[in-house]
Amino acid sequence: MPDTVQSHIALPVDVAVPRSRAADTARTLVRAGSLLAFVAVFAAFAAAAPGFLSAGNLANVVGQSAVIGVLALGMTLVVVAGGNDVVRGGIDLSVANNLGLCAAVYATGLGAGWGDGAALAATALAGLLVGAVNAVSVVWLGILPLLATLAAMNVCAGLELVLTHNTVVAASSPLLDVLSGEYPAGVPVLGEVLLGVAALLAVVLHLTPAGLRLYAVGGHREAARAAGLPVASYVAASYLGSGLCAAVASVLSVALLSGSTTGSGDMLLAAVVTALLGVVFSRRLVATIPGTLLSALFIGILINGFQLLNISSYWVNGVQGVLILLVVAATSMLRPNAG
Amino acid sequence: MSLPHSPIPPLGRRSALKAGLLAAGTAAFGSGLLRPATALAADDASVPSLAGKRIGITVIGTDHFWDIKAYQAQVDEVKRLGGEPIALDAGRNDKTQIAQIQTLIAQKPDAIIEQLGTLSVLDPWLKKIRDAGIPLFTVDTATPHSINNTTSDNFYIGEQLALRLVSDLRGKGNVVVFNGFYGVPVCAIRYDQLKAVLKYFPDVKIIEPELRDVIPNTVQDAYTQITAILNKFPDKGSIGAIWSAWDVPQVGATQALVAAGRTEVRTYGVDGSPDVVELVKDPKSPASAVAAQQPSLIGKLAVQNVARYLAGDHDLAPTTFVPAFIVTKENAAEAQKQLGQAPA
Missing domain, CATH: 3.40.50.2300 (Response regulator)
Structure with missing residues (x-):
């Protein structure tokens, strides 16, 4: 691939260098098809599910997608910097258990009488520390991200148990009251935080030189290194960003559930699905912030619509599985460097 | 616990003492065990219809014998009484259950029954159910926001x-x-x-x-x-x-x-x-x-309480206690028959 250096560094994100016309058409079809599927599902629910279109319900969906959404946004940073090869590329399997650990730190901190400020600082530190461990393992020890973050996932799960003894730690604070509330009436604050975090990351990733370089590092690491980019720092930064996102998501989760609860690890699959599904919403089939946000909302809408139609929630898992299969199949067949 | 007990008292006596709290049909008979099936037959007919009513049922999980029995009994009883159940199983995940409750509130069913789960997580959302004007009933969850909690003692x-x-x-x-x-x-x-x-x-x-x-x-x-x-x-x-x-x-x-x-x-x-x-x-x-315990009976009675309430009986006791008893080596064979776990 002689042209990747130039294309990744010099061109704006999401603009593909002309390659084969057939592949381009196929990618356009996948993207158009995905958007069409999104719109079709939305329209079907709007027509069939009572109350789906009400402002309150849609606001609810955004709020319900907040915790997984922020986790998946963090995962997106890692996928962008590491490349979206599911096995050897960037992935952070520790996000869900990192959230569990951070939630435990925040809830026990508040329980110990710390104010919101101190508890938040400790929570952010915990999230960043886990990110740093991942960064060291992946960047400097050269361990496959899949394995490195799997190990970190287990460390987080263990530390969470140390803090909580596998029980629910109830928590309350002025910040949690604000986060679990609705402002203005009917709009969950959690949903606003999701949109805020997505907007911030979208600006950083898609409108700054740093974001463009992150894509360059993930697109072709050797080329990026040859072009003089500090590749290691960028990859490390993506894991730190993912760790911080887990910390932010943990505060949202504590607000939603009035404390830290067990079973955070269950969220891992949803976070991975959301980040991977997001690629179908971009022109080059790469992870993007708007793509991940759309995919988080899409899954939220599926779950919500199924419940409104009184279809068993058991189906949602199956549908998610089929979606991930379709997306991985489509993207691996159509990725520029495939075959 | 001011009521007197012998070390292993017959349930019937205790139940009689708590007649005000027990649904009449659940009163136990016999010496030591109970015969719910026979006792309930007459009562089932007198329960008001749920025709045209949508009843939300939210449970934290159904992976345990007790959970699935109580949950399934609620779904079955709502259908038997002519209502439409909106049955939601959170798969033992607090976050899922909260999301289901949020959406359920937006669906405005005629009543919601909540079963088990962590109280500190649930309570703010149970309050929102009541704030939205939806009657809330619980199974095995004691909370001030519930109109009636049906549970074992x-x-x-x-x-x-x-x-x-x-x-x-x-x-x-x-x-x-x-x-x-x-x-x-x-x-x-x-x-x-x-x-x-x-x-x-x-x-x-x-x-x-x-x-x-x-x-x-x-x-x-x-x-x-x-x-x-x-x-x-x-x-x-x-x-x-x-x-x-x-x-x-x-x-x-x-x-x-x-x-x-x-x-x-x-x-x-x-x-x-x-x-x-x-x-x-x-x-x-x-x-x-x-x-x-008698999970199926608990689920069924919870729905019957909902039906009575929606039919205008707003004088329900805050708790419906369903009899339970201790199974030991001595009475296990008999207990299996009484619990429907062996041919009577």
Whole structure:
């Protein structure tokens, strides 16, 4: 691939260098098809599910997608910097258990009488520390991200148990009251935080030189290194960003559930699905912030619509599985460097 | 607990004492056990219809015998009474259950029944259900926001199981306790009753630290934890009993005792799942006793309470206690018949 250096560094994100016309058409079809599927599902629910279109319900969906959404946004940073090869590329399997650990730190901190400020600082530190461990393992020890973050996932799960003894730690604070509330009436604050975090990351990733370089590092690491980019720092930064996102998501989760609860690890699959599904919403089939946000909302809408139609929630898992299969199949067949 | 009991009292007498709280049809008969099926037949017909009504049913999970029985009974009873159930299983995930409740509130059903789960997580959302003007009923969840909570008398269950335990130990010995779900009110009540009884038996001591039972992999985890603690207390007689607030850890604990050849230790639990009643029946098994509940009846009565309320009966008691009883080696065969776990 002689042209990747130039294309990744010099061109704006999401603009593909002309390659084969057939592949381009196929990618356009996948993207158009995905958007069409999104719109079709939305329209079907709007027509069939009572109350789906009400402002309150849609606001609810955004709020319900907040915790997984922020986790998946963090995962997106890692996928962008590491490349979206599911096995050897960037992935952070520790996000869900990192959230569990951070939630435990925040809830026990508040329980110990710390104010919101101190508890938040400790929570952010915990999230960043886990990110740093991942960064060291992946960047400097050269361990496959899949394995490195799997190990970190287990460390987080263990530390969470140390803090909580596998029980629910109830928590309350002025910040949690604000986060679990609705402002203005009917709009969950959690949903606003999701949109805020997505907007911030979208600006950083898609409108700054740093974001463009992150894509360059993930697109072709050797080329990026040859072009003089500090590749290691960028990859490390993506894991730190993912760790911080887990910390932010943990505060949202504590607000939603009035404390830290067990079973955070269950969220891992949803976070991975959301980040991977997001690629179908971009022109080059790469992870993007708007793509991940759309995919988080899409899954939220599926779950919500199924419940409104009184279809068993058991189906949602199956549908998610089929979606991930379709997306991985489509993207691996159509990725520029495939075959 | 001011009501008088003999150590293992017949349920019927106790139920009669609590007639104000018990739905009439659940009153127990016989000596020691109960016959719900016969007693309820007449009552079922008098329940108002739920025709045209949508009833939301939200449960934290259905992976345990008790959970699925109580949940399925609610769904079936809503359908039997002509209503439409919106049945939601959160798959043992607090976040999922909260999301389901949020959406359920937006669906504005005629009533919502909530079953089990962690109270501190649920309570703010249960309040929002009431704030939205939707009548809230609960199964096994004691909360001020609920119009009626249908449940076993867990005070009775905890106390009777504890009395049985100290009686078997003859007032002396060490007890291993699984206390992983104190955040679930029914488990907390059972545990507190154990502590209340042990206060007066100073020679029965709980081994510290207490163990934490987990979900999922409850049986395997309990097996591992008990195997480890048996190694820590290798002498026969150094542990007298193992107590858990439900009966799935009891299964793992019992298996671990058999595997280690420590069948002198006795196990105690709550719920009365068929496999555990079978274990208790086995004279050679260390499973000594299990408090048997009637989850199907609990689910059914919860729905009947909803039907009565929606038909205008706003004078419901805040709690409907459904009889439970202690299954031991002596009565296990009879208990299986009464619980519908063996041909009568």
